[in-house]
Each structure stands twice: as C-alpha cells, then as structure tokens.
Amino acid sequence: MLQRARLKTVLNRHFQAILEKNWSEKKFLCIGLDSDISKLPKGTTQLSFNQAIIEATHDLVAAFKPNVAFYESQGSSGFEALKKTIEFILETAPSTLIVLDAKRADIGNTSASYAKAAFEELKADCVTLNPYLGQEAIQPFLDYKNKGSFILCRTSNPGAKEFQDLKVDGEPLYLRVAKQVATQWNTNKNCGLVVGATYPEELKTIRKAAPELPFLVPGVGSQGGDLKQVLEFGRNSAGNGLLINLSRSILFASSGPDFAESARKEILKTTQLI
Amino acid sequence: MLQRARLKTVLNRHFQAILEKNWSEKKFLCIGLDSDISKLPKGTTQLSFNQAIIEATHDLVAAFKPNVAFYESQGSSGFEALKKTIEFILETAPSTLIVLDAKRADIGNTSASYAKAAFEELKADCVTLNPYLGQEAIQPFLDYKNKGSFILCRTSNPGAKEFQDLKVDGEPLYLRVAKQVATQWNTNKNCGLVVGATYPEELKTIRKAAPELPFLVPGVGSQGGDLKQVLEFGRNSAGNGLLINLSRSILFASSGPDFAESARKEILKTTQLI
Numbered sequence: 001m002l003q004r005a006r007l008k009t010v011l012n013r014h015f016q017a018i019l020e021k022n023w024s025e026k027k028f029l030c031i032g033l034d035s036d037i038s039k040l041p042k043g044t045t046q047l048s049f050n051q052a053i054i055e056a057t058h059d060l061v062a063a064f065k066p067n068v069a070f071y072e073s074q075g076s077s078g079f080e081a082l083k084k085t086i087e088f089i090l091e092t093a094p095s096t097l098i099v100l101d102a103k104r105a106d107i108g109n110t111s112a113s114y115a116k117a118a119f120e121e122l123k124a125d126c127v128t129l130n131p132y133l134g135q136e137a138i139q140p141f142l143d144y145k146n147k148g149s150f151i152l153c154r155t156s157n158p159g160a161k162e163f164q165d166l167k168v169d170g171e172p173l174y175l176r177v178a179k180q181v182a183t184q185w186n187t188n189k190n191c192g193l194v195v196g197a198t199y200p201e202e203l204k205t206i207r208k209a210a211p212e213l214p215f216l217v218p219g220v221g222s223q224g225g226d227l228k229q230v231l232e233f234g235r236n237s238a239g240n241g242l243l244i245n246l247s248r249s250i251l252f253a254s255s256g257p258d259f260a261e262s263a264r265k266e267i268l269k270t271t272q273l274i
Numbered sequence: 275m276l277q278r279a280r281l282k283t284v285l286n287r288h289f290q291a292i293l294e295k296n297w298s299e300k301k302f303l304c305i306g307l308d309s310d311i312s313k314l315p316k317g318t319t320q321l322s323f324n325q326a327i328i329e330a331t332h333d334l335v336a337a338f339k340p341n342v343a344f345y346e347s348q349g350s351s352g353f354e355a356l357k358k359t360i361e362f363i364l365e366t367a368p369s370t371l372i373v374l375d376a377k378r379a380d381i382g383n384t385s386a387s388y389a390k391a392a393f394e395e396l397k398a399d400c401v402t403l404n405p406y407l408g409q410e411a412i413q414p415f416l417d418y419k420n421k422g423s424f425i426l427c428r429t430s431n432p433g434a435k436e437f438q439d440l441k442v443d444g445e446p447l448y449l450r451v452a453k454q455v456a457t458q459w460n461t462n463k464n465c466g467l468v469v470g471a472t473y474p475e476e477l478k479t480i481r482k483a484a485p486e487l488p489f490l491v492p493g494v495g496s497q498g499g500d501l502k503q504v505l506e507f508g509r510n511s512a513g514n515g516l517l518i519n520l521s522r523s524i525l526f527a528s529s530g531p532d533f534a535e536s537a538r539k540e541i542l543k544t545t546q547l548i
Contacts, residue, residue: 034384069380069387075357075395076350083349105404106343106377107431110308113343121349130379132406132426136433152406157381159410166442166450173447176440 015125015148015190018097019214022062023240028274029267030063030099032218032247033085036070039252041259046071046081049259051088053251056260058093060267063243065216067101086123099216099243100124103152104141105133112140119147126150128194128216131177135185145188148214153177153206156196156219174202175209182210192216195234197225197244204233207241214241220270221249227273246270289399289422289464292371293488296336297514302548303541304337304373306492306521307359310344313526315533320345320355323533325362327525330534332367334541337517339490341375360397373490373517374398377426378415379407386414393421400424402468402490405451409459419462422488427451427480430470430493448476449483456484466490469508471499471518478507481515488515494544495523501547520544 022028031053035046044052054064071082089098100122104114118127118141126148129138141149154164154174164174181191193210195203197219207215215234219225227244234242246267254262296302305327309320318326328338340359345352363372374396378388392401392415400422403412415423428438428448438448455465467484469477471493481489489508493499501518508516520541528536 036383036387067380067384067387069378069384069391072353072391073387073395075391076353079346079350079353101380103378103380103404104343106341106375107429109310110341110343113310113341113347117343117346117349121347130377130404130406132404132437133429133431134433134436134438136436137429137431155381155407155411157407157411159408162408162410162454163406163447163451164408166447168440168442168447173437173440173442177437180436 013125014146015097018095018125021095022097027062028242028244029061029270030065030243030245031057031061031250032101032245033064033066034070034247034251037074041255041257046078047084050085052260053263054089054093056264057267058096060271061096063097063099064089065099065101065245083122090123097126098124099126101128103128103130105130105138107133107137108140111138115141115144119144128152142185142188142190145190148190148192150192150194150216151177151181153193154195154199154202156198156223156225160196175205178206178209182213197230198223200226200229200233203230207234212236214243216243216245218245220244221246227270231274287399288420289371292369292399295369296371301336302516302518303335303544304339304517304519305331305335305524306519307338307340308344308521308525311348315529315531320352321358324359326534327537328363328367330538331541332370334545335370337371337373338363339373339375339519357396364397371400372398373400373424375402377402377404379404379412381407381411382414385412389415389418393418402426416459416462416464419464422464422466424466424468424490425451425455427467428469428473428476430472430497430499434470449479452480452483456487471504472497474500474503474507477504481508486510488517490517490519492519494518495520501544505548
C-alpha cells in the first residue's frame with residue numbers, strides 16, 4: 001500500500017511534465033504490459049512477470065501501458081495484479097508514464113465511474129478512450145486536468161478501415177476525429193491520439209491535422225509497423241510528440257527464465273534504431 | 275461458488291432462447307444495475323443492494339444489465355461484487371438474461387481477453403460493444419455463438435451526434451453501423467444493436483435497416499425517452515425485438531429501506547404501460 005503522503009504525490013503527477021521530461025532524454029518508447037497469462041514464462045505470475053520487465057527496462061523507456069483486458073480476464077485477482085503493477089511502477093520507476101489501455105467510453109455518469117477507476121483507483125497517468133460517443137460523453141475523463149486521454153483515431157488492426165476510413169465531407173472519419181480532438185476537446189491541454197504504426201500515410205495526414213498533440217503509436221513490432229516511417233511522419237515540430245508502443249515483441253522476446261534480460265536487449269536494439 | 279455441473283449449464287445458456295422465452299411472456303424490460311456506491315441506501319453494499327433489487331423484480335423483467343464501470347471504480351472488491359451479482363442471478367433468476375454493459379472493443383488478441391472476461395469469468399449472456407474498430411476487431415466476441423453482442427449504434431447521450439450523425443454516402447454513420455451489423459456481422463445470429471430511446475426518429479430508421487435484430491434501448495426514465503414511441507418504432511415484425519432498459523428511475527426510486535419494494539412498484543407501473 002502506498003503511504004498517504006506518497007498517494008498525494010501520485011495524484012499530483014502531471015502526465016505532460018512526465019512526457020516532456022522523457023522526451024528531453026530522447027525516450028520515446030512505451031512497453032505494453034499485455035501480460036497474457038497463457039504466455040507467461042514458467043513460475044511467474046502476472047505481477048512478478050511485470051515487476052521483472054519493469055525493473056529490467058524502466059531506465060530505457062518513457063512509459064508502461066498495461067492493457068486492462070489481460071487482467072480483467074483473470075477476475076478480481078487479475079484486477080489486483082494490475083493495481084499492484086501500477087503501484088510498483090510508482091515506487092520503482094516514478095519518472096515513467098503509466099498509460100492504462102482501456103479504450104473506454106460510456107455516457108456521462110458512467111464515464112465518471114470509469115475515470116475514477118482509471119485515475120483514482122488504479123492511479124494511472126493516462127488512459128485510452130474510444131471517440132464514438134462524442135466529447136460530451138467522455139468529458140469526465142478530460143476534467144482530470146493533469147491526467148492524459150489518448151483518443152482512438154486510426155487504430156492498427158486490419159479491420160480499422162470499416163468505419164474509420166469512411167468519408168465524411170470528403171475526408172475520412174479518423175481525420176474528423178483528429179480535428180475535433182485537436183480543436184475542440186483539448187481545452188485542458190490533456191488530449192492525445194492513438195494512431196497505428198501500420199498506416200504510415202495516415203499518420204502523416206493526422207500529424208498535419210493535429211500538429212501538437214502527443215501520439216500513442218501501437219503496431220510497431222509484432223504487427224509489422226515500420227519504426228523509421230513512424231519517426232519520420234509522427235514527430236511534432238519540436239521533434240517529439242511520440243510514444244511508440246511495443247508489446248509482444250518485448251515481453252515475449254524469450255519464453256525462458258531470461259525473459260527480462262531479453263526484453264531489455266530488445267528495447268536497447270530499438271532504442272539504438274531511434 | 276457455482277457447482278461444476280451447474281457451471282456447465284451456465285456456459286450452455288443461449289441468449290436468444292432466453293430472450294424469446296421472455297418475449298413470449300410479454301417481458302421487455304431490463305433493469306440496469308448501475309449500482310453507484312455513492313447512491314446506495316444506508317446499510318447496503320453493492321452486492322446486497324443488487325440481490326434485493328433482483329429478488330424484488332426478477333419475475334417482472336426480461337433482463338438485468340450491470341454496468342462494469344460502477345464496479346470497476348471500486349477495485350477488485352467491486353469486481354468481486356459484480357461477479358457475485360451475476361452468480362446470484364444465475365442461481366435465483368435463471369430465466370432472466372444477463373447483459374454485461376461494458377462497451378468494449380480492442381484489437382484481436384486483446385478482444386479475445388475481454389470476451390473471456392465477459393463470457394467465461396463473469397458468465398454474462400450478452401455484452402455491449404463499441405463498433406469504432408470494425409468487425410474484425412470484435413470477432414472474438416461474435417465467435418461465442420450462444421452469447422449475444424449488442425453493438426452501439428445510436429447512443430442516448432446528448433453528444434452522440436458529434437460522430438454518429440455524420441453523413442457517409444448520404445446517410446448517417448449510425449445507419450451504416452446498423453446495416454453492417456445486420457448484413458455482415460450477424461453470421462452467427464448473435465448480434466443486436468444499442469439504440470437510445472431519446473432519439474425516436476432514429477429508432478424508426480434503424481429498425482427499418484435491421485428488421486430482425488434485437489435492440490437494447492436505454493434512455494427511457496431518467497434520460498427522458500418516451501416509452502410509447504419506443505414501442506411504436508422499435509418492435510420487430512413479430513412485435514418483439516426489444517429490451518427496454520431502466521436504471522436510475524428503478525434502482526433509486528426510494529433511498530430508504532423500502533428501496534426494493536419501490537423498485538418493484540416502479541417496474542410494475544412501467545409494465546402496465548406496455
């Protein structure tokens with residue numbers, strides 16, 4: 001359990017300050033803690049696995065991004081492992097950003113409960129959100145001024161185009177989402193976008209529409225996105241603005257007892273490419 | 275804990291059969307178990323409150339719909355209360371449908387974990403999903419053939435129009451969603467749509483585009499949707515096809531110790547209007 005004084009510090013963490021600090025140290029990578037229980041090395045639990053990964057890599061990365069799905073599927077004990085993972089990051093690697101990959105969105109009073117879950121119960125710095133219900137629905141998240149909300153814009157999956165590429169007023173829906181977030185939703189300067197690395201052309205267009213927003217970019221690694229193109233098309237004018245996420249290719253670089261060491265080696269390799 | 279034989283029965287529950295049975299008994303109402311801890315009557319917990327509501331109303335309604343947000347915000351103990359609430363419905367009111375209001379969607383392997391959480395860990399019969407990532411992303415939910423997926427189409431919140439009403443090829447996005455779900459996603463005959471009662475004209479248009487899909491209709495009650503219009507515009511050709519959700523107006527009909535009795539009275543009142 002976090003001490004009371006410590007908890008206050010935690011709630012005062014400002015996502016943008018943590019991001020800027022990491023970017024100033026040329027750290028752009030984010031490790032997705034998609035700790036699928038069926039893939040964990042023998043003898044580890046979700047929590048001990050995450051702790052080993054975090055200890056082995058935190059000095060090299062800007063952020064950790066646990067995805068709620070992999071914990072929720074384990075019931076209340078999974079939820080507890082998620083909570084303790086975040087507490088471990090706050091204790092061990094407090095200069096690393098914590099992004100809760102939740103892809104939530106609901107109507108007003110319900111979104112307020114989800115926001116409370118993400119920012120107060122789990123103590124994440126940022127959350128990922130789905131735009132389909134509009135700004136009004138997810139305003140309760142945006143009202144946490146020092147917490148960040150990354151809105152799904154163009155996702156990295158093959159089926160993303162079914163709705164996201166539909167043309168509205170001559171431009172794809174994902175671009176409308178980017179523009180609304182950049183010009184309307186960002187009053188508290190705490191919005192970002194999720195833009196898949198698997199669609200570099202789209203990344204370029206979206207950066208043009210949202211020149212200053214931080215982008216969370218999944219899809220490099222196992223999903224095949226190209227790191228060089230992400231860096232070329234995704235940076236903002238200051239040469240920053242990116243959190244590039246890697247999950248499976250890091251977490252499961254080795255399935256043996258050297259999994260944490262292998263994860264570090266993989267992250268180092270990617271860091272050198274940047 | 276459910277016994278092993280019982281658990282097997284639970285996993286074999288078919289949402290459509292439960293729905294049809296309820297419709298044949300003229301039951302169309304669904305109680306949203308939005309059991310916000312700050313609104314619970316003195317001396318109750320989320321679980322004891324839910325149990326009292328379920329006992330007092332289950333013979334009158336077709337479904338219960340717990341919204342995950344109100345449990346997740348209480349951490350692992352909230353998650354446990356949610357799980358035990360569902361187990362209580364399975365034990366006490368097994369002919370009632372259990373809809374997990376989760377509004378989930380993620381990419382493939384992550385959606386599979388969410389589906390496992392909803393259908394195996396929590397043992398819900400149905401789940402609500404967000405369409406923004408496309409069919410491919412949420413196929414892992416649809417692959418559970420005897421479990422239902424209600425896809426957000428036109429939501430009941432004031433800000434829904436920001437994206438859902440945008441015109442694509444001359445028709446609103448929500449209508450495209452309805453058509454895709456009705457004609458492409460429904461291979462396993464286990465899709466439904468979420469259509470807010472607060473937009474009766476849209477409900478009419480959507481029923482035309484998806485003549486046979488079950489509709490989950492929130493927004494009657496506290497949100498101001500008109501029950502008569504929902505019945506007029508929302509039914510399918512067989513005169514069924516509806517799950518009309520009521521939450522706050524039922525749960526918090528009284529804040530005193532008579533809350534369960536008051537909930538029953540409110541449900542009876544609405545039933546008589548139908």
